[in-house]
Amino acid sequence: MSEQFTKATFYTICDQLALIDTDLATIINTYGYPPLWSRPNTFETLVHIILEQQVSLASALSALNKLKERVQELTPARLLLLTDEEMRACYCSRQKTTYIRYLAEALLSGQINLIELEHQSNAEIRAKLIILKGIGHWTIDVYLMFVLQRADIFPAGDLAAVNAMKRVKGLPKTTTKEELIELAAIWQPYRTVATMLLWHFYLSTPLRTKVGV
Structure with a gap:
């Protein structure tokens, strides 16, 4: 590791x-x-990072808080129950809604296991996450730095x-x-x-x- x-x-x-x-x-x-700066290794954190793509940190946090208000606990299963209209009401663009749903499905299906990632190398983690729609190198970098506290x-x-x-x-x-x-x-x-x-x-x-x- x-x-x-x-x-x-x-x-x-x-x-x-x-x-x-x-x-x-x-x-x-x-x-x-x-x-x-650190964040827990959760679905909510990855949603937060996706929401931060190309917008201000304040805008992203506002959208995250709206989602949490709507579903109480932000889990993949609960997120997938939201309609397009409900996602829009939480300030999620159509594109980011697609990304977040794709991530939720990847976690529910077992394609991605966040706990397993903690024990893998940076290169292994990057290879697994980069294939997910809406997850680019910046998102992976932030995940490695803030969540897994990888030093380099x-x-x-x-x-x-x-x-x-x-x-x-x-x-x-x-x-x-x-x-x-x-x-x-x-x-x-x-x-x-x-x-x-x-x-x-x-x-x-x-x-x-x-x-x-």
Whole structure:
């Protein structure tokens, strides 16, 4: 299984990253340590991440809360009882409704087992999730980082992290994804924690963008 970070190691890793990258050290010195963002390994969490695709975090949370109001406990079986109209009333687009239902069916059929994923490598998890409709690399990255707390993920498709990295390092807006991935290599094997520092900077400064896809 790929390396994880924990509450016990998180701040030590932040300090290690600060020693090798003065830009990350500046974030800590200016804004303090980032929160240790984490989410439980549940269907609800994956629905939340799908809802966060290409919209603001506030919009996604509003839709999630509407769904939870409607079904009380957000489980695959209960979700599948909702009609298209009820999903729309919960701020779910037609496309995201399709994605969420597909995920619910995959869990109910046993195609995906969330507990089993906890014991698999990043590559194995990515291979299993990427075939699900509506689950792309950004969604998988967030799942690996927030839910399974895998230590070495750089979500190159996350606009908040990418824009924060460009600002922190004074990079031109035209810097490519490939160039950013190459620059992020210095943070291995803790690229997840480095990204959390970038998100912390992003959330602590006025410039905001939509999240990734």
